[in-house]
Amino acid sequence: MGSKVSILAFASEVPSVVLHADLVDQASASRELIESVLRERMEPVREVTLDEALWPLPGVACAGSFEGLELVTSLDLRQGKPSDMSSDVRRVGGDRNAFAVFMDSAIDWAAFAMWERGHLARSVSLSYEGGVVENEGVQLEFEQGFWALSTDVALGFHPLELGNEALRAFFGFVQEGRWDEHGIDPEEITLTEYRAQDAEDRQQFLREKSTRMIRLG
Template sequence: MGSKSAVVVFAEAEPRRAFRDAGLTDHDKSKRLAEITLGATAQETGLLTLDLAVWPDSGIVCAASLPECEVVCSRELARYRPSELTEWILRLANGRGAYAVFMHSAEDWAAFAVWSDGALVRSLSMNPSSGVMEDMGEHLPFEFPFWEGERSVRNEPNYALPFHPIDFGNEALREFFGFVLEGREDELCFDLEEFEVPAFRAVSQA
């Protein structure tokens, strides 16, 4: 499967903690969140473990309203320029912070963005064919090892970027949410298969 993600999380506090302390999912609020994302009435199709929910099938939105955060996953949210989502993000954030991580290993593309206090504060998107497509705001601490050469690409002298975007994207997942799709897990990572997210699709109109 590789690393594929299209996940946005809204949280008052650190989303990594919110995932670890997650309580029961509010089904009604989750459905409303899915309907806002779909722009249509939604029906639940079942539950997906988080490793599958972060990249659901086209037309499916995985949404979970938890006590301390809300999670939305949809391929249609993935943007080469995450800043394009700002209006939608701020409408749903209601004053909370928002965190997005998008990536697709087939094209070695990764992007992430952070919104806080009603504004986009950091956005980065890159792949080797297009280079850096968006780079807004100051580097966050977890980025430093990448930009300072500690995670440089080895054995690929002609690689177009200073590090692999997929490695970077997985580190963003670890930093924000406490899990990785590929790479080294640490003691703070949780098991994605133990976390289930409701999946929804738009109701067909007769």
């Protein structure tokens, strides 16, 4: 599977400080959250672990509303430039801090962003072939060793390496890379999965698109 993540969180402090196995999703609040973020009606389906929820199907999204922390995962969140999310982050989160991480190993792309009290503090987007798409704000501590390896024309690291370190710094775990024995186990965190009314249509469209691409190949 590689690294595939599309997650946004609102919290008063870094989510890794708040996440733990005993969290209980407040279902009515998480539904309100997911509908506010995606601007469409969503129906609850089942409970899922955070590990399962990190890369939902099209038309499916997952959310958790906990004390001091709200999480959303959805492919609709992804932005080539995370800074473009800023107005929606303020609309939904108000003056709360927000943290986002996106990775797709199929295209060797990673992005992450952090907002402090609704204002963008850091936004990065890069791909292995395309290089740096966005690099806004002040570098965070976990990044600095990476950028030191780069030049103006070439990255000195793989985007997914930096993306996983962003995931570790913000959420306390990684999908690939060094595992921290004191980190968070995403299989122990439970969210609620939601489905949009047109979820099956979206999924069928992608299946047909994939089939056409295979035939052309």
